Amino acid sequence: MIMKGSQRGGAMQLASHLLKSENEHVEIHELRGFVSDDLHGAFNEAHAIAKGTRCQQFLFSMSLSPPPWERASTESFERAANAAEQRLGLEGQPRAIVFHEKEGRRHAHVVWSRIDAENMRAINLPHFKNKLTELSKEVFLEHDWKLPEGLRDPHLRDPLNFNQDEWQQALRAGRDPREIKQVFQQAWSQSDSAKAFGAALMENGFVIARGDRRGHVAIDYTGEVYAIAKYTGVRARAVRERLGDPAPLSSVEDTKTALRARLTPRLRAMSDQLQEKQAEERKPLKDEARNLARTHKAERAKLKAGQEKRWLNESALRQARLRTGVKGFFDLVTGKTQQTREQNDREAWQALKRDQAQMSDLILSQIAERRHLQARIDEMRKKQVLDRTKLDRVIGQVLHMKSAPEKLQSDKNREIQSRSNDPKRQAGPDRDAER
Incomplete structure (x- = not known):
C-alpha cells in the first residue's frame, strides 16, 4: 500500500473532510482511545x-492506498496501520480509521493524536516520510504486489499524478486532469523559449498571462487559471528563467476578456453543445453508479443487522454456560468457571473475526462489481477526452490565427510610436547644413 502522512491541526476541518459525501461509501471503522463515539x-x-x-499540529494523518487492481482485505489495512503505528512510535495513541470507496477503489485514512496525555507532550516523528516509504515497499512485497516505479525509485514517479485541487479544477473545465498535465509537460519539454512554449500551449487552447502573485499562469477559453510551475512539474525559478519577467504580460482578467472576444459565437456554441452532449452521455452511467451504491449499502446494512442479531444470540448462549447458585460456586472453586470464561472469550474473538471476514468478503465482491461499471465509465471518459481535445485544438488554432494579426498590428504601433519619439525624425533634415 502507498502510505503518505502529514502532521496537522484543524481537527474539525479534517473530520468534515473524512466524512465528505462525495465518496460512494464512508465507514468509520475504528475509534480507539476516545470517549466520543x-x-x-x-x-x-x-x-x-x-x-x-x-503543539499546533497535534494530529498525524496517514492515507493507505492499495493498487487499484488488487484485492486488499480490511485485515490487510489494519495490519498496515498497526505496522505504521509501531514504526512511527505512536503505539497506544488514540486513533481513528476511516474507509473511503469511490469508483471501484477503496482506501483508508488513519489519524492519530500525537499528544502523550500522561506526560503532556507531543510525540516527535522524525523522518516519518522515509519510514512510511520503506514500510510501503515492505507491504507491497508482503502481498506480492507489483512495486510501482515511483516507489522503487523516486526519480521514476509518474509526473501526471494530480492532487485533489487539480482534479476539481479539471472537472470544472470538463477535461481529464492527466490530459491537462500532459499538455503542459509536453509543451515544456518540446520548447526552449517563451515564444515556443506559448505557441505550444495556444495550440491546445491555453494563453499565458501574469498571475495575481506575479507568477506565470495559463488560462483556457473556459476561464480556468492554471499555475504553469505546478502543471509542468518544474520550479517557479525555472519557469521564470525560461519565460522571463511576467510583468509585461496581460493580467488574468484582461486575458479572460481577450479570450472571450476572440472566440466566435459559433465556437462558443460548439463548446457549449459538446459539454451538454457529454453530460447527457454521462448521466445514465452516473445514475447506474448511484443506484449500485444504494444497493451495496442496503446489502451491507442487511448483513450487519444479521450479524448483530447472531452476536446477541451467541452471547446469550455463552453466558448460559456460567452456572449460578451452588453449582456456580462449585464451578468457581474447582476452576471450571475460569475455563468456561476463557472458552467464551476465544469463541467471542473467533465470532468477531468471522463477522469481520464476512463483511470484508462482501465489500470486496461489491468492489469487483463496481469496477466492471467503472471500466465502462473510463471508456466513455477516454472518448470524451478525445472529443474535447479535438475541440481544444480547433479553438487553439483560431486563437493562434487571431493573435497573429493583433501581434503584427501591435508591432506596427510600437514602430510608429518609436518613430514619433525620435527627435531627429521630428526635426527633419537640416537643409542649411546640406547647402
Whole structure:
C-alpha cells in the first residue's frame, strides 16, 4: 500500500473532510482511545488535550492506498496501520480509521493524536516520510504486489499524478486532469523559449498571462487559471528563467476578456453543445453508479443487522454456560468457571473475526462489481477526452490565427510610436547644413 502522512491541526476541518459525501461509501471503522463515539467529537478531544501543550499540529494523518487492481482485505489495512503505528512510535495513541470507496477503489485514512496525555507532550516523528516509504515497499512485497516505479525509485514517479485541487479544477473545465498535465509537460519539454512554449500551449487552447502573485499562469477559453510551475512539474525559478519577467504580460482578467472576444459565437456554441452532449452521455452511467451504491449499502446494512442479531444470540448462549447458585460456586472453586470464561472469550474473538471476514468478503465482491461499471465509465471518459481535445485544438488554432494579426498590428504601433519619439525624425533634415 502507498502510505503518505502529514502532521496537522484543524481537527474539525479534517473530520468534515473524512466524512465528505462525495465518496460512494464512508465507514468509520475504528475509534480507539476516545470517549466520543463520533469523529468530530473524537478529534475535538485531541484538540482539547493539545491545548495543554504548545503543539499546533497535534494530529498525524496517514492515507493507505492499495493498487487499484488488487484485492486488499480490511485485515490487510489494519495490519498496515498497526505496522505504521509501531514504526512511527505512536503505539497506544488514540486513533481513528476511516474507509473511503469511490469508483471501484477503496482506501483508508488513519489519524492519530500525537499528544502523550500522561506526560503532556507531543510525540516527535522524525523522518516519518522515509519510514512510511520503506514500510510501503515492505507491504507491497508482503502481498506480492507489483512495486510501482515511483516507489522503487523516486526519480521514476509518474509526473501526471494530480492532487485533489487539480482534479476539481479539471472537472470544472470538463477535461481529464492527466490530459491537462500532459499538455503542459509536453509543451515544456518540446520548447526552449517563451515564444515556443506559448505557441505550444495556444495550440491546445491555453494563453499565458501574469498571475495575481506575479507568477506565470495559463488560462483556457473556459476561464480556468492554471499555475504553469505546478502543471509542468518544474520550479517557479525555472519557469521564470525560461519565460522571463511576467510583468509585461496581460493580467488574468484582461486575458479572460481577450479570450472571450476572440472566440466566435459559433465556437462558443460548439463548446457549449459538446459539454451538454457529454453530460447527457454521462448521466445514465452516473445514475447506474448511484443506484449500485444504494444497493451495496442496503446489502451491507442487511448483513450487519444479521450479524448483530447472531452476536446477541451467541452471547446469550455463552453466558448460559456460567452456572449460578451452588453449582456456580462449585464451578468457581474447582476452576471450571475460569475455563468456561476463557472458552467464551476465544469463541467471542473467533465470532468477531468471522463477522469481520464476512463483511470484508462482501465489500470486496461489491468492489469487483463496481469496477466492471467503472471500466465502462473510463471508456466513455477516454472518448470524451478525445472529443474535447479535438475541440481544444480547433479553438487553439483560431486563437493562434487571431493573435497573429493583433501581434503584427501591435508591432506596427510600437514602430510608429518609436518613430514619433525620435527627435531627429521630428526635426527633419537640416537643409542649411546640406547647402
